[in-house]
Amino acid sequence: MNIQKTFTILCGVFFLWSNFIYDNPAVASLPLCGMFGKLPSSQKGKIMKKASKEHTPLRIALIGGTHGNERLGIEIVSHWSHAIPFETPHIIEPMIANQKAVDSGLRFIDYDLNRSFGKNSTPSGYEAERARELTEKISGNFDLVIDLHTTTSHMGFTIILPKTDPLSRRAALYLKTHFPDITIIESLRVDENSLFISALAPSGLLFEIGPVANNIVNTQLLLTLNTILTKLLTWDFGEINVPKSWYYYKIVDYLYYPKEGGPYYIHPEREGKDFVAVKHGDPLFIDLNGKTLVYEGEEFYPFFINEAAYRLSRIAMYTSKKMEGWKE
Numbered sequence: 001m002n003i004q005k006t007f008t009i010l011c012g013v014f015f016l017w018s019n020f021i022y023d024n025p026a027v028a029s030l031p032l033c034g035m036f037g038k039l040p041s042s043q044k045g046k047i048m049k050k051a052s053k054e055h056t057p058l059r060i061a062l063i064g065g066t067h068g069n070e071r072l073g074i075e076i077v078s079h080w081s082h083a084i085p086f087e088t089p090h091i092i093e094p095m096i097a098n099q100k101a102v103d104s105g106l107r108f109i110d111y112d113l114n115r116s117f118g119k120n121s122t123p124s125g126y127e128a129e130r131a132r133e134l135t136e137k138i139s140g141n142f143d144l145v146i147d148l149h150t151t152t153s154h155m156g157f158t159i160i161l162p163k164t165d166p167l168s169r170r171a172a173l174y175l176k177t178h179f180p181d182i183t184i185i186e187s188l189r190v191d192e193n194s195l196f197i198s199a200l201a202p203s204g205l206l207f208e209i210g211p212v213a214n215n216i217v218n219t220q221l222l223l224t225l226n227t228i229l230t231k232l233l234t235w236d237f238g239e240i241n242v243p244k245s246w247y248y249y250k251i252v253d254y255l256y257y258p259k260e261g262g263p264y265y266i267h268p269e270r271e272g273k274d275f276v277a278v279k280h281g282d283p284l285f286i287d288l289n290g291k292t293l294v295y296e297g298e299e300f301y302p303f304f305i306n307e308a309a310y311r312l313s314r315i316a317m318y319t320s321k322k323m324e325g326w327k328e
């Protein structure tokens with residue numbers, strides 16, 4: 001084989017490879033996010049047809065530090081504040097929501113900022129002031145809010161929807177089709193009843209990523225979040241492949257630690273098993289004498305199990321029901 005022929009073949013191979021990588025940026029980064037695989041063939045379904053032109057370019061508020069001790073979002077926002085590190089059709093404004101809490105390494109200063117928005121909120125102190133400023137800045141000026149959180153619970157990559165509008169749902173489902181291990185949850189209070197900063201624009205996504213301790217950067221989770229956000233923000237929010245069959249979780253309520261006796265702790269058999277159904281008779285709590293309390297009632301799907309931020313309010317976990325996914 002002469003040199004010219006070898007060169008031609010090599011160029012061809014490189015061309016095919018580069019096109020594959022270009023069309024599959026998630027594949028290119030898969031070694032960085034081992035928990036995700038390619039879309040299984042069973043999830044390939046019909047094309048969701050929605051006009052994207054009306055939404056492109058979107059004005060997107062990318063928010064970190066709504067809780068000052070949740071570092072992944074703070075790292076992304078701080079990094080991207082200098083320059084967005086990819087080509088995007090959208091106008092993206094990274095912002096730190098609660099700088100004072102970030103500087104102190106605290107969830108909040110006076111009141112939980114992510115319960116400080118909307119008509120039903122009753123914020124106080126510094127966060128009441130920040131909520132007013134952020135509402136003025138975001139309402140009417142952005143199409144989509146993406147708010148980045150972490151959790152000490154074993155929730156993996158989770159998107160909580162504070163909105164029921166088509167664009168929010170499409171965006172969450174788009175990411176799920178590319179990263180099937182993402183879990184989608186619909187919030188307890190949605191749309192005008194939401195207390196979240198992510199409900200300030202017509203569309204909103206709240207990311208919960210864990211487990212990671214407060215004030216800690218888990219590098220693998222950070223790299224994967226970077227990959228997921230890049231995938232989302234380089235997309236035109238147009239057509240997507242709707243999986244034939246998929247599920248999301250609808251928040252129902254909170255489950256509190258028992259008031260009587262104890263103190264009780266999450267039973268070791270339940271620890272870390274977010275989104276694994278709790279059935280009648282399952283061990284749920286245990287005290288230091290080894291007394292186990294089993295669950296009595298209808299099956300539910302738990303998450304935020306043993307979340308550090310909910311310890312003081314005695315919430316042991318959230319309860320949810322598994323729902324058939326929407327088709328468009």
Ligand SMILES: [Zn+2]
Nearest residue numbers: 067070149150
């Ligand atoms: Zn948070």
